[in-house]
Amino acid sequence: MRQRRVIVNALRRSGSVSTVLTNSLPRENPTVANAVPLKKRVLIVGGGFAGIAAARALKRADVDVVLVDRRNHHIFQPLLYQVATAVLSPAEIAAPIRQLEAKQKNLSVLLAEVKNINNGARTVEVACPGVGNRKLEYDFLVIAAGMRPSYFGHDEFARFAPGLKSLNDAETIRTKILNAFEMAESTDDEKERARQMTFVLVGAGPTGVELAASIAQLATVTLRRNFRKIDPAKSRIVLLDGGARVLPTFAESLSRKAAGRLAKLGVEVSTGVKVEKVDEQGVIAAGARIPSATVLWTAGVSASPVVKMLGTTTDRAGRAVVGPFMNIAEAPDVFVVGDAAAITQDGHPVPGVAQAAIQQGRFIGQVIANRVRGRKDGRPFRYRNKGNMAVVGKNFAILEAGHLRSSGFVTWLIWAALHVLALPQLQNRFRVQTQWFWSYLSGQRSSRLISEGPPPAG
Amino acid sequence: MRQRRVIVNALRRSGSVSTVLTNSLPRENPTVANAVPLKKRVLIVGGGFAGIAAARALKRADVDVVLVDRRNHHIFQPLLYQVATAVLSPAEIAAPIRQLEAKQKNLSVLLAEVKNINNGARTVEVACPGVGNRKLEYDFLVIAAGMRPSYFGHDEFARFAPGLKSLNDAETIRTKILNAFEMAESTDDEKERARQMTFVLVGAGPTGVELAASIAQLATVTLRRNFRKIDPAKSRIVLLDGGARVLPTFAESLSRKAAGRLAKLGVEVSTGVKVEKVDEQGVIAAGARIPSATVLWTAGVSASPVVKMLGTTTDRAGRAVVGPFMNIAEAPDVFVVGDAAAITQDGHPVPGVAQAAIQQGRFIGQVIANRVRGRKDGRPFRYRNKGNMAVVGKNFAILEAGHLRSSGFVTWLIWAALHVLALPQLQNRFRVQTQWFWSYLSGQRSSRLISEGPPPAG
Incomplete structure (x- = not known):
């Protein structure tokens, strides 16, 4: 019972997505007398599980947060295979990242692709589609750019x-x-x-x-x-x-x-x-x-090419090797979290799964919030594995959590409940639930659409 | 009250989509002695309102029906603008045409684009994506290829x-x-x-x-x-x-x-x-x-280029000018129905709306069924206008049906109910209804996705 609850909690944190984008225009000249002390700027690259969790963890911090993603939507990766097999519609597992601005005042979202990172000058150059390149300044940089097929x-x-x-x-x-x-x-x-x-x-x-x-x-x-x-x-x-x-x-x-x-x-x-x-x-x-x-x-997967722009040590899969506070060796204020980070714990690599990404994002948000308030870093990051699941078609899933192992129909029901609860946006939970129910009873799938246009190369 | 019911009926006929595709391979040599008399072949081009209605009307006829469309899905055009403005997901107003094969035994569906029509030889050349060109023979040809922007x-x-x-x-x-x-x-x-x-x-x-x-x-x-x-x-x-x-x-x-x-x-x-x-x-x-x-x-809109392949008289918008039985002057067994047909009634053109397309598709299916049974054609086509509606945002629609005119909130409720009922597939009716309900209450829209890849030219 406890196992089940911890998994629910772990997953539901990705629940309602939330994000951050500071006004990234060059500020007024700060040397002017009586200038109000400027807020620290946190720049987060990537609106996946880790990036969103980091942004949310900074909700009450006295910072300006900018979240940059080249897509306008967060996606719930664990159910992506159901979009690929016509069970669900794309929008059902997605949420517009920008919507988070309505919930978090210190956040702004920017649709842009990272082109270059300068650790020394603390700037990131991004390309905004249709507008051109812009240089964003930061005090803290969080790279949560994820992986791509390798x-x-x-x-x-x-x-x-x-x-x-x-x-x-x-x-x-x-x-x-x-x-x-x-x-x-x-x-x-x-x-x-x-x-x-x-x-x-x-x-x-x-x-x-x-x-x-x-x-x-x-x-x-x-x-x-x-x-x-x-x-x-x-x-x-x-x-x-x-x-x-x-x-x-x-x-x-x-x-x-x-x-x-x-x-x-x-x-x-x-x-x-x-x-x-x-x-x-x-x-x-x-x-x-x-x-x-x-x-x-x-x-195989390998880390987003953004990681390379940091100029830090990477592992074979291109992931940045980070320290116990998820920062790169070259800069204490530059963090890599989520799948794109290589970190070991008790001699084992921390796996590239949603719960690890969420834990790291939240951790780093708290580290930054602490530092901004002048507090010392707390304890280093520690991954708490709340259990893993995989599903094999209708009616069958497997679950491993600590010493607990289970498989079969009941495990599949747990899998379904957990994944519905973890979806971003309440409306999506309702939609996916009804889709599954209908699909379960009828055997039909709701999104049998052959998209038009040439399939993208690669 | 009566007005309302007739509109419901008119729209709901597009309700559960249904279609047809005959085995279009060259048949066994029919000159062989004791050959079973071959079934007449009906070839329908286009899986929109008119094409689907024609196929369904042939359900009990002793024919082989082939329905050709270059897309694998039927779409409910009246709600397309809601997909364009992120209210609905594409799949919610679509249904796979092929699904109709499960409901109608004399029907087969072919994903293909029409390349050429030969009225004399009674053949249509189509291109099947990834497979190549094929020649389909027909005894009756129904062109329901619709319109495109002009x-x-x-x-x-x-x-x-x-x-x-x-x-x-x-x-x-x-x-x-x-x-x-x-x-x-x-x-x-x-x-x-x-x-x-x-x-x-x-x-x-x-x-x-x-x-x-x-x-x-x-x-x-x-x-x-x-x-x-x-x-x-x-x-x-x-x-x-x-x-x-x-x-x-x-x-x-x-x-x-x-x-x-x-x-x-x-x-x-x-x-x-x-x-x-x-x-x-x-x-x-x-x-x-x-x-x-x-x-x-x-x-503006103009007729699909398929109409031109018929080599018949067209109007300024490229629509085929058809006779009272919706056939072209050159061939009594070649019909054009739906938006791509130009037909006047009492001196006015029959409008290019869903109900006219459905009525024409159903009419022509019955004409073919009659002819196959050796019966004479009944009365010529007559469009029965059951009323028209348009919606202007939330809470406001207009309705004109005969001498009845209404506008406002109640009209909008009627509009919403009619459109939900008319959607293809039961599941879609349920989905759209819940989407609308949620969207109405929250003001949110569920499909705020910026699609990736280069936008198609044109």
């Missing part, structure tokens, strides 16, 4: 195998999947039909497993009786991974249960398999070619 | 002033509007800021009026307290029209009431004004330039 040095795979990080990615994948069935129906070539009906997922972490199970159910339930020539239920869904088992961050017993569930859904799992090539015909793995029109990349 | 010979305006016909258009407009406020906030140039906060709509028909009112409420209510430097309520919304009054298809008294409501919402209406130029800086109208970053084209 192809382990094979960037040429990107064109054929999209990853899943943004709403745009999710819509690209949804269109790819739905188009594959349309093409299988239109073609007269049996080989091509088989290729269109083969879906390959590279990487059996939570995203790969969730996507594979969701595609399997789309094919067998939702699309049933929707075609005349093909039987979508005969689709082949292949989940590849170089490691020894699916969901390797979970206990082996749970991993085995998830694999069993995937098999039951008709997903072919191949572990210990290295993908050598991805091209327009499909993949080559373990020396054999799997013809496939839909290859999805759920394997 | 710039009266000024196609160069298209780049700067998108029209509103597809979900893609709606997302383009939504992104343009939301981006304008972001840019107004980012820029330091007062002139540019004013330009970004000026929205010009060309054409004061129902779409122009609905969009203008919805943008006004977005600016004054939804975005309130969401910006630090700009006050969105100070946006300028200009509605231009070459004619003498807004909503010219309605009675003059209703037109005047709508204009009064627009003025109350802060929309500047200029009638009798000709737009001479649209470029990236804005519009030139009546000799004066209005600097604007967001110009929307709600003026």
Whole structure:
């Protein structure tokens, strides 16, 4: 019971999103006599879990906060795979970051992309679309820029195998999947039909497993009786991974249960398999070619290129190596939080999950608030793992929290409740809940839209 | 009361969408002895109101029906302006056309674009994306391909002033509007800021009026307290029209009431004004330039280019001139229905509205069903106008049905109820209803997403 509550609390903090953007124009000359002491400026880059949590934690601090993101919306990443498989609409897992200004007076939001960081001058150059470049000054800098798909040095795979990080990615994948069935129906070539009906997922972490199970159910339930020539239920869904088992961050017993569930859904799992090539015909793995029109990349991620602009030490995945107060070695007032930060605890890396990002964002907000008030830093950051979950299709999820392990239908209900509660904006909680309820009963999915226009390259 | 019921019935027929696609492969050689008599093939081009209604009307007919559309979804056009102004999500007013196959056995759906029509050989060449061209044979051809924005010979305006016909258009407009406020906030140039906060709509028909009112409420209510430097309520919304009054298809008294409501919402209406130029800086109208970053084209429409492929007589807007049974003069078995058909009744053109499209689609389905059974054609098509409505923001709509005219809050409630009932798919009715309820109470809008990627040219 306690376990459950801590997870609820951990997740719901991302609940109603909240953010910050200071007036970033050059200020009046501060040397003028009788000038009111200027507020410290906190610049946060990234409106994901970590950035939003940091901004919210500064709500009562005597600072001006600017939150910069190149997108106008915060997204609830854990349910992104459901947008990619037509269960949910993009807006249902998103909230406009700017809306936070209405709730937090010391915050302003700027739609812009970071171009350059100068630690010495304490400035960040950003490009505002349609307006041009601007230089923002800061006293504290928080980089919460997240990760993007990484192809382990094979960037040429990107064109054929999209990853899943943004709403745009999710819509690209949804269109790819739905188009594959349309093409299988239109073609007269049996080989091509088989290729269109083969879906390959590279990487059996939570995203790969969730996507594979969701595609399997789309094919067998939702699309049933929707075609005349093909039987979508005969689709082949292949989940590849170089490691020894699916969901390797979970206990082996749970991993085995998830694999069993995937098999039951008709997903072919191949572990210990290295993908050598991805091209327009499909993949080559373990020396054999799997013809496939839909290859999805759920394997590696690397840090946003913004991290590199800090000029600090990074790990292999491009994450900034930070100290116990999440700051980089070169500057005590420059912090990296969330997935883009590499920090170890008790010899283990802190995982790149939502709850770690939220905890770090909140932590750093408090550190800054303390420093502004002239107080000393408190205790260093400590990640409290409240438990991890993964879902494998309808009616089945796994949960590991401390020594507690559970799987099955009840765990799935808990998963569903937690994720609804954690969604940004009350309205979205209501919408997702009704969508799920309807989808559960009918097997239908509400967003079977093939988007128009050329799919974005990469 | 009766008036109200007939409108409900007229609209709700578009209710649960339903469609048709025959096996369009070349058949077995029919000269083989003892061959079972082949079913007649009906080919419908377009999955809008007219095409869907025609397919449904053929449900019990002994025919093979193929419905071809280049999009995989039917959309409920009357609410498209709400997707363009972030009130609704694209999926909420759409339904996958293919889903109809599950409900109608003699129907198959093909995702393809029409490339060529040969009336003599009774074939239609289509391009299936990713698969290639195919030739479909037909015994009856129904063209229900609809309209697209028309710039009266000024196609160069298209780049700067998108029209509103597809979900893609709606997302383009939504992104343009939301981006304008972001840019107004980012820029330091007062002139540019004013330009970004000026929205010009060309054409004061129902779409122009609905969009203008919805943008006004977005600016004054939804975005309130969401910006630090700009006050969105100070946006300028200009509605231009070459004619003498807004909503010219309605009675003059209703037109005047709508204009009064627009003025109350802060929309500047200029009638009798000709737009001479649209470029990236804005519009030139009546000799004066209005600097604007967001110009929307709600003026003219012309028929889909598919109509031209028929080689029949067309009117100025490219619509096929059809006879009393909706067929073209050259071929008694080739029909044009919906907005793309030009037909007059009692000396007046039948308007391009949803109810006319539905009535024509249903009519032609019955004509075909009759002919297949060897029966004579019944009475020619007759449009029964069950009344027209237009909405002007929150709490205000106008209704004209025969001699009945009403406007105001109760009319708006009727408008809302009718449109919810008419939505395709039960689930969408539920979703839109809750969205509206929430939006009505909170003033918030649920889909404030700026889409990524380059906006499509034109």
